[in-house]
Amino acid sequence: MKAALARGWSSWCERYTEQKRQTQLLKKAVGTLMKPALVGVFKFWHHDWRSCSLEGAEMRLREKEDKLQQTTRRKLTVERELERMSSEYEVKLRKVTEENQRLEEKIASLLRNFKEAVEKQAA
Structure with missing residues (x-):
């Protein structure tokens, strides 16, 4: 029962929609002919x-493309600067690390000498 009702409704709805479309087309044609x-x-x-x-729209698109190119150029510049600074700081860090290691070795040597001197005096 429901299926038959649904088919009937769909059939009526399709015919009604088509009739409305044809009516609108005729109204449009009459309007064109009248004026x-x-x-x-x-x-x-x-x-x-x-x-x-x-x-x-084309002008706005060109402006956006120009902005994108400028941003890309700035990004590349910043990336190059970052790479340069990174390599500089790696060199500085390596030098500081070597200096710290040298100073630690010197401190260890001085402590050994101090302990030896204290032991000699105690003996």
Whole structure:
């Protein structure tokens, strides 16, 4: 029962929708025939408006592309600077590490000498 009702409703709905579409097409055709000058002017305006809209969109797109290129160039510059600074600091860190190691060895040597001197005096 429900399936038959659904088929009937779908059939009626399809016919109704098609009839409304045809009615709208006829109204549009009548309007075009009744006022051809107005339709012509509207079509001209619509075409002009669309072309202006497209030009504006193209201009905005070019601006965004320019900004993207500038940002990409800045990013590359910053990355190169970061690499340069990173390598500089690696060299500095290596030098400081070597200096710390040298100083630790010197301190250890001085402590050994001090202990030996204390042991000699105690003996």
